[in-house]
Amino acid sequence: MPSDLTGLTRRPIAATDAATLADLLNAIEVVDVFGEYYSVEDAADQINAPLLDLERGTVGVFDGDVMVGYSSAAHKPLAEGTHRVALSGGVHPDYRRRGLGSELLATGIASARTLHAIHHPALTLAVDVQNNARNDGALACYRAAGMTPLRWYSHMRHPLGAATVDIPTPEGFVLDTYTADTDPEFFAVSNEAYLERRGGVPMPLEQWRGLLGWQAFRPDLSFLMREAHGGEPVGVLLTFSWDADTKATGIRDAHFLRIGTRPACRRRGVAGALIGHAVSHARDQGYDRASLEVAADSRAGANGLYERAGFTVARTEVSYTLNV
Known part of the structure; x- marks a missing residue:
């Protein structure tokens, strides 16, 4: 594991990344506790979502062949008034506290802008992200990016x-x-x-x-x-x-x-x-x-x-x- 981020590579997520994405999501679950575990097939369902633009809306961060972080922006094909783009993402626990989460959030917001310009340029844009209310690190990252709390959800x-x-x-x-x-x-x-x-x-x-x-x-x-x-x-x-x-x-x-x-x-x-x-x-x-x-x-x-x-x-x- 590198001490900084210089040895990591970044590229759009591909259909062939299902196994390493599943491993990443399961490693995140151990610490962040969403109550969600993934098989390779489950990760493939996420990657192959019909309206997800892999090239413009996703980024995977890799240490060799292993995905250690990701960002995904999902645009709305239909929208009125405000186009709300939903972000998801995460960083492997072993690679945290080195700025990768902030980088991926900024990448996701940039992806949202790109998708918005393609699909709904005449509307206003809102970028949404959801996380465990006890994940202090993620919430601090959102606030640092200028985001504000919108809604709470009970599981x-x-x-x-x-x-x-x-x-x-x-x-x-x-x-x-x-x-x-x-x-x-x-x-x-x-x-x-x-x-x-x-x-x-x-x-x-x-x-x-x-x-x-x-x-x-x-x-x-x-x-x-x-x-x-x-x-x-x-x-x-x-x-x-x-x-x-x-x-x-x-x-x-x-x-x-x-x-x-x-x-x-x-x-x-x-x-x-x-x-x-x-x-x-x-x-x-x-x-x-x-x-x-x-x-x-x-x-x-x-x-x-x-x-x-x-x-x-x-x-x-x-x-x-x-x-x-």
């Missing part, structure tokens, strides 16, 4: 087992599961439910296909609620489970990545029933735990909904933003 967990509460399906609704036939309805409801969170623009179909193409997607634990009369879909829940997490921790976790209800159908028990149904099915299929993430300041009151279903906060993450 919540449910122990399943005896803690599982049966929540009946509201009268007038029925449940369906994810299949190729119901996929268009899942997509439509998810887009409408998340529209305000995405700045008023829908998720592109290509991005949806990429998300559901992850090996972690669990269609048998993903549910659609529809009106009993007429069959109109009103709410969705998508579940993912990462085998690398199970291997590393011994805990089989069902992660509810997306839970959404169409605005016109909210406050009718749809989300609560979807969660209760998914929790019960996860328990019955032998999962050890269920988890989800929610904005801690959720205007929809989601925190209380999840607490009533038996979830408790396990950790908090914070997002920082830079208005460019």
